[in-house]
Amino acid sequence: MKKWTKSSLIVAVSAMMVFALAACGGNNNEGNNGGTQGDSSEQKTVSIFQFKTEIVEPLNELAAEFEKEYPNINIEVQTVGGGADYGAALKTKFASNQAPDIFSNGGYAEMDMWFEHLEDLSDQPWVENLLPLAKEPMTKDGKVYGWPIGLEGFGFVYNKDLFEQAGITEEPKTISELVAAAEKLEAAGITPFANGYKEWWLLGLQGVNVAFGAQEDPTAFIQGLSDGTEKIPGNQKFEEWVDLIDLTLKYGNKNPLTTDYNTQLSLFTSGQAAMMQQGNWSQVQLDEISPGMNIGFLPMAANDNAEESDKLHVGVPSNWVINKNSPVKEEAKTFINWLVTSEIGQRYIVEEFQSIPSLSSIEVAEGAMGPLSSEVWEYAQAGKIFQLQNSKFPDGVGQEFASEIQAYIGGQTSREELLQQMQDSWDKLAK
Incomplete structure (x- = not known):
């Protein structure tokens, strides 16, 4: 995407x-x-x-x-x-x-x-x-x-050194484990999440893949949204996705809606925050700002089913x-x-x-791609991925989603209103 x-x-x-x-x-x-x-x-x-x-x-x-x-x-x-x-x-x-x-x-x-x-x-x-x-x-x-x-693939890029500093010995693979890790980081004086929610694509194209990619059959679900046989309100995967947003807000940086990509990277590379929703494309800037960071990927776990949640979002x-x-x-x-x-x-x-x-x-020499791309490739080879779905969306839906999610983040709408607004946007643009 x-x-x-x-x-x-x-x-x-x-x-x-x-x-x-x-x-x-x-x-x-x-x-x-x-x-x-x-x-x-x-x-x-x-x-x-x-x-x-x-x-x-x-x-x-x-x-x-x-x-x-x-x-x-x-x-x-x-x-x-x-x-x-x-x-x-x-x-x-x-x-x-x-x-x-x-x-x-x-x-x-x-x-x-x-x-x-x-x-x-x-x-x-x-x-x-x-x-x-x-x-x-x-x-x-x-x-x-x-x-x-x-x-490319994305999830939560995390600072392994900060996790060790906070006493986190195992990578969180479920949302409960993610909450426990966030609590330990906060207790150690470290902001768990750097949320760059000013960026529309982070929310409307990528973030929503937590809900879309986890559907039993994403392509069929998307077709169902367009023909009226599926709905976003009441869908379990969308409810879980909003739970994950709430988690990042509770344990995230102040003013996420004015935090852009560059500011998000600054919070992360300076050690002020331990995790950020980003992908392997960030490796280039991370190497420029803070070469040699000890980093890796965590899944964006939205429920307590580790087998389902332990995946990265990967595609073209x-x-x-x-x-x-x-x-x-x-x-x-x-x-x-x-x-x-x-x-x-x-x-x-x-x-x-x-x-x-x-x-x-x-051919790719060992270590040539950097740690983030290497981990994405390992997840892909193991089949532990959610495929990217935003290219299947009706034209303009991603931007509509982003505005609606930002309104929710800003406290202007409720969870129920957010999901209904997303449904309304899909119905309007799928015609």
Whole structure:
């Protein structure tokens, strides 16, 4: 989903980078297979519109390396993420005849919404190496329409040293154990949770997955919400999710609704708080702010069934798709193929983007991904995951959910009112 990016500001980064043409004279067939360095002096520009703010800097660094091999393709990168509404910004791009050549898409319902603009990528050489979990969101009628930039997972990132300081010897796997851990942390003078609830995506896209992902059949439940056979009010998993929100508020930082992503990270890295709802994407900023932190993941346990609760929320946050009407779509394919097949491209995906590769062909050296991504991968391999569901939501529901949850956090509505408002928003936008 970042769908799954993380800043409270709109980050708009436009960088002109010089890359190579796929083949001499712009042969399209070369572009399909990764391309070769061309001799033509003709310059072509590929525009990328994406929302992962945390990879902007390594993307620019990667461009410098790509430039050495492909001097005749220009890449324009624009990033709109964090607190900004990427979906609305993308619609504006298309409406103003500034459609990008490569753009981000979450898959599932979002793929269907943009389907008329998507290039079929099934013939690309990397498709055969896609992991099943990564391939699913962008597959329709057996054809693949996007490159998953990686797998991401989230839960409660926690400071192991602070847990030890508070005398917590075992990781909490249930909500009762989480309460007990919070009480010990508070007794030791440590704020248990750093809640960045100013960020709409933290609540409306990710946090709600505690309820959606835990349904017996999430896809069927979501379909049931749309056809009227399922309801949010009275659903046990949504009740448990609100219990978890209440827990984080009781043992959390002051003013959570004015705490953005950067402030949340500051509370966590300074040792003022022991846990925060975040994902492995945070590793990049954590390493910059406080290198070498002794950290790990805890499940966002919403009940006392350890077998059910001991899971992380894992999926594809974003896929890069190619505009099928782009005049430089073959050059766009060249860029993606180089990124996923070259040694330096693969290294950047793992070490600089801190992403779990979506392709089995990308090998990961031990420790290369950092502790958070390594733990997400361990959970995924063990099958202990809740798959991300927000890409199946009706357009705009995530933002509506976030506003309603923030009103609840602010004490403006009751639990019952919150769940009914969420139902009403779904009914309105699913039409």
